[in-house]
Amino acid sequence: LAKKTVISIVDDDESARKALANLMRSLDFSAAAFASGESFLRSNRLHGTACLIADVQMPEMTGLELHSRLVASGRPIPTILITAYHDERVRAQALNAGVVSYLTKPFNESELLACIDSALGDQRTGRRES
């Protein structure tokens, strides 16, 4: 059995976090959920993560800051930022910083899947192989 692709989710809102993890599992990804950027950075799932979905507004470290930290550490993970409050300036800033995409909640499943596909890019997609 091929090892499933790991999608990590970082969102301080519990129900949003749970829902995304649920969707990822239903799509046959392996989902790892974290309540904050710090706990994700400290976790052992950091290196196995193929795609990161992070909320923009979080109290300690924003999704954008998390992405910058990953880029600065030399191990960038393809990142999708999600937000409950659309802000055109943050969007431009995020896309400039190399984020795969910036989605406003609530988003469509197809939107998210398209983003994940482009995030995984040439990486093998566990979803299709299993």
Place this chain on the structure above:
Amino acid sequence: LTEAADQNGIVLANLPAGPTERRIAFAVGLAILVIAGVVAPFASVQLPENAAWIPITSTYVFIADLVTWALLISQYDIVRRAALLVLASGFLFTALMAVPLLLSFPGTFTEAGLLGDGVQTNGWLSAFWVSGYPLAAIGYAVLKDRVPGAPGSHGPSRTAVAVSVAVSVVIVLALTWIATAGEPYLPKIFLNRARATVSIHYVGALLLLLNAIALLLLWLRQRSVIGLWLMVVMSGSTANALVGWILTPGRFSLAFYVGRSFLVITATVMLIVLLTETMTLYERLAVSIFAQRRERESRMMTMEALAASIAHELNQPLAAVVTNGSAALRWLDRPVPNLLEARASLQQIVRDGHRAAEVLGSVRSLFQVANRERSPLFVNVIIREVLELAGTELRSERVLVLTDLATDLPRMVASQGQLQEVILNLVRNAVDAMRPITDRARVLKVSSTFVSGQGVLIAVADTGTGIDPKNVEGLFDAFFTTKPHGTGMGLAICRSIVEAHGGRLSAAPNKPHGAVFRFTLPVEDESSPHPAPSPS
């Protein structure tokens, strides 16, 4: 004085003179009269003839009085007070009179003056000219209390101004004609170019009388800035009548030069006063307009912030519903449907749906405070609940919490949730106010007492930054905030809740630091003047 309040102190004619201004005006007026007194014994001393003196002073008075006229007309345009129009016309008259006065002065252009005039022409023109000041002031003082016309309608104002200008011009022309063509019939006040006759003293006495009447009327009837400085002008005009007419031996004497100087000084005083007052008012208006604009902008920003936070709060559960819905479909669409996971997803959807409804409910409760369920309750219980609710925040901000809760409070009928919201809001405000405080203890004191006749009094006191006196007025207004990220809704909501319960919310400074917010709530049985023992 009542009109001054109506116009918000932005019209000179209505602006009451302040004590400092009164003192300055009094000093200037007194100085003029003292100078007149000092000069008086030497009035007849003949001085050399200065050819430039008359042209310079005439031109100066012409320009100064013309500008004064324009400034007064602009004031008239705002308040439509007949008194102002009369006063302005007076200054236009004195400005215009300077022209024939200059032309007819013997020796300035030709030996006898330019107007083909006789010996008396310039003397009488001069008398007419200086009578303009007291007459205008009398007109102003008499008409002062006339009810102004409705401001804003420009038609009548323009017509009135045009008529007043026409009248002034006609009077100047008529007086010039009298002094030139009618010169032979006028009493002789000059013997020759330099020497005056005894009659000039009678003219001087008449002028003195006019000035005295003007001063008296202004003194009795005038308390505005214009009235005050007009009195200074009148003191100059009085000094001129005294020195330049009653004590004068004729032209080119000390009295002649000093008398005219008084008119130059008073023209300057009136002009400077009008200019500085107008500038001050303009400044004040500009500042208040900027303040208004800033206020409007900040309100729009807080509205935006409020809308954004509501959108954020609603989008979270909605997004979860959508995502869980997608997941549920995926679980069902599998070759072997995973019913357990699908069921869990649907349960989550139900929970998120409820959460969204809760968000909407709390938004509604923010704006709708009147119809909420009320039940008999003890306020101390709610205070303790709130302090527990805010406990984490209070501890993390290292706030010392003190309570002073009366033990025998009667029950009150209130909405528990709303009362909680009010107290929680006040507690959070207190914490916010104490956050910048590092050099003294952060103490929150919540107390409840029974006040006979008012009900239960709840006080939330802090040792924070306190309330800026300039913010006291808008404190409870919707969208008023001094916090960088506040919506400005908190205290406005608190007040509407308290008032909907028949109580009152107020703020006061706490001693020695901070603020204390107090509100009263009527008790269940309002007829009982004494606290009822706590029912079981």
